Amino acid sequence: MKTLWEGLFKRNPVFVLLFGLVPAVAITTTAINGWFLGVITSVIFLLTTVINYFVIPRLWESLRPVVKIAIVILFTVVIYTIVLEINPQVVASLGIFLPLIAVNAMVLQDPDENKTFGLHLLEALGQSLGFILAMVVLGIIREFLGYGAVFGYQITNASLAPLSLATSVPGGMIIVGLALAIVNKVRDRGGELHD
């Protein structure tokens, strides 16, 4: 339970480890976009985690990165095709950021060989939930500021002018930057650039 909790908050992939900042900035213009990208990324991450745990340690050191990226690309293409078949609208709204999951730092991280499979999977599940949480929270903030709505439901009336900058990439950078600063303040940290 502690491992799961750590992935959600203490080692949140976006707000603490700084993984997946590109989708956080570019695609969380609405909460639903954040939700879909978060869930699809998590599915690919969990699948690759399972395969990587059993395959990667058995390979030569020099072959590992190539095989790892090949596995991630394979899963990304499969999931992309499935989503395209089920709901083409999601593929259209996520655009190039859906196949870009293949180069997401969270998905490409190295498996820790010293950990048991159960612990490894639990850690990946925690990080996945943390990633979805970050994407949805940023999506809610940006959609509310930019459109006065949350998950498509209009909250503010037309008399309040929306802050359309929030739904653009520059606005996304500023909002994500401020969100990271708030997390730093809460954790009493600042200045670190995690590798």
Place this chain on the structure above:
Amino acid sequence: MTNGWDFFAQTIITGNLVLVQGLGIYALIKYTDNVKTAAKNGLTTLVAMGIGGLLVWMFENLMFVSLGVKTGLYLIIGVVAAFSAPRILGMRISFQENMYQSALVGSLLLLGTEGVVAANNLSLPLGAGLGYLLTLVVMATLRKRLELAPIPKALKGAPIILITAGLLAIALLGFRF
């Protein structure tokens, strides 16, 4: 009809990959601690984008079974380009480290979504690469100045880099109107 020069010019400033499209944020944070590192990484990515564009141009007439397979090919070309560029330039950048750069793969995926054909497959990535190099160098220079500024502890590091990049991006958007 948009020609090669239009693609080239647009992707340097008004369609800048990092500041307007939101790609390559990882590089913006990791490789802008000094101008030399930023220029080195920017140059490697520019060459990788050129190689990628050339490969996409070579394979553009292939018939694809589905959009998923086509996307897979773009991703594989991205991997090949990320692997070969540092070796061509004789730079010591690990393959895995180069793969984290969404700007390279993103620029190639944009070729597919923008419906780019023929020689434009080269002009868009080259423009994007030049814009990427420019952004990284400008950001590295700004970070040097930020080191001397009295910034609150919580804003230091990634937050202030993102906020500065956001303000720089707003300035760039001014060229669009």
